[in-house]
Amino acid sequence: MITERLANPELAEFEVGGHTRxxxxxxxxLAAGAVYGTTAVAPFISNALGATTDVDILNFALxxxxxxxxxxxxxxxxxGLTGQAKHDAANFGMEEAAHVxxxxxxxxxxxxxxxxxxxxxxPVSSAAEFLGLAYTVExxxxxxxxxxxxxxxxxxxxxxxxxxxxxxxxxxxxxxxxIGKSPTPSGGFDSPKTxxxxxxAAKPLIK
Amino acid sequence: MTTxxxxxxxxxxxxxxxxxxELVRDDVGRKKFLKAVGGAGAASFGAFVLAxxxxxxxxxxxxxxxxxxxxxxxxxxxxxxxASFGAGDVGILNYALxxxxxxxxxxxxVVKAGLFKGAxxxxxxxxxxxxxxxxxxxxxxxxxxxxxxxxxxxxKFPITTAAAVAKLAYVVENxxxxxxxxxxxxxxxxxxxxxxxxxxxxxxxxxxxxxxxVPGGHVTPTGxxxxxxxxxxxxxxxxxxxx
Numbered sequence: 001m002i003t004e005r006l007a008n009p010e011l012a013e014f015e016v017g018g019h020t021r022x023x024x025x026x027x028x029x030l031a032a033g034a035v036y037g038t039t040a041v042a043p044f045i046s047n048a049l050g051a052t053t054d055v056d057i058l059n060f061a062l063x064x065x066x067x068x069x070x071x072x073x074x075x076x077x078x079x080g081l082t083g084q085a086k087h088d089a090a091n092f093g094m095e096e097a098a099h100v101x102x103x104x105x106x107x108x109x110x111x112x113x114x115x116x117x118x119x120x121x122x123p124v125s126s127a128a129e130f131l132g133l134a135y136t137v138e139x140x141x142x143x144x145x146x147x148x149x150x151x152x153x154x155x156x157x158x159x160x161x162x163x164x165x166x167x168x169x170x171x172x173x174x175x176x177x178x179i180g181k182s183p184t185p186s187g188g189f190d191s192p193k194t195x196x197x198x199x200x201a202a203k204p205l206i207k
Numbered sequence: 208m209t210t211x212x213x214x215x216x217x218x219x220x221x222x223x224x225x226x227x228x229e230l231v232r233d234d235v236g237r238k239k240f241l242k243a244v245g246g247a248g249a250a251s252f253g254a255f256v257l258a259x260x261x262x263x264x265x266x267x268x269x270x271x272x273x274x275x276x277x278x279x280x281x282x283x284x285x286x287x288x289x290a291s292f293g294a295g296d297v298g299i300l301n302y303a304l305x306x307x308x309x310x311x312x313x314x315x316x317v318v319k320a321g322l323f324k325g326a327x328x329x330x331x332x333x334x335x336x337x338x339x340x341x342x343x344x345x346x347x348x349x350x351x352x353x354x355x356x357x358x359x360x361x362x363k364f365p366i367t368t369a370a371a372v373a374k375l376a377y378v379v380e381n382x383x384x385x386x387x388x389x390x391x392x393x394x395x396x397x398x399x400x401x402x403x404x405x406x407x408x409x410x411x412x413x414x415x416x417x418x419x420x421v422p423g424g425h426v427t428p429t430g431x432x433x434x435x436x437x438x439x440x441x442x443x444x445x446x447x448x449x450x
Contacts, residue, residue, distance in 0.1 A: 098430070099431060159388070159392040165408055166408060166411040173411070184334075184413070189340070190408040192404070
């Protein structure tokens, strides 16, 4: 059972078979573009199409962190959070903002241009709905970083991404406990997601 | 099995079902639970590890706003594992395997001691099973790479009170997460890296869960950026727990 898990297709994708890294990323992005249309997915598609450099991967992560920051720092104030949930949202929002700042800085240091912050739309109006979406978004963040990690060329950036993804996982677990969901929804192994999968999940939240 | 579950149901009275959820949902409930479980437990070990892993404040390090300023980017933080574990990825996997063996044994003893009931008991059991899955996966991967899996250490753990054990588990899981993070940049094979990352974040999830159970526990004890730990630091920290 365990060896099956290790040999599962999602992990195996990172061996990238006979494909180059670029074509691997492009296949996912193009397939997603075919589904959603390239305009709608612009913030992601532009990155994904050119995601042959670490800067492009960092910009992809930056878009997700913008989303999370906006969610915790703006949307959270409109849904009537109380108690531990309110406390967590405030803390997590600060931490996501720190990720935005760190990624922005890393992109500039690498000679890249940080992507602009997109406009987001979060279809939640109650605390319960907010926390449900928070759980989804944090888990998505974990799988996005875990998917992108092996694609980074720079070991320094990999270590930095690792220090961020661990925080996303902690957020996801804490939110899960708040709403009676598993802190470990994928069991013993957090499965990575491809660019296509992340895009499909995040797209409805981007205007 | 059915009998065990029934017994556990019967034992729920002092600790209502869904206690973890209630704890984190409700500050009052949380404080009550923390008061109920009492003392600090494993304090010296905890202090040592927290010192090794960085600040225990969840607010100060969120101010760190550049990746370059995080310890994770310091190549020295990814110090190599002792040669006795093997070379390259096999060495890193064997180092991780050793830690996972210890975690698995720790949880097995905790479960056997029956210190936790209800929702917390279920989570502890689940986490122990997941550590077992990590052991199996790492063992299989070492073999796949043509290496010799590290020998299983015999753990010795102070299984005393629920409070002390929860605290120790919290410390151990944070250490485990730091250990994986400390090795990520040293892994050569993308497939092995993907597997290590998949385990790394599960250790983090365990740590965050346990944080809700211990006095002074933080979901994100080092703020917005997790800190890596070197093999030397981690092995020194677990040495007292190897017979």
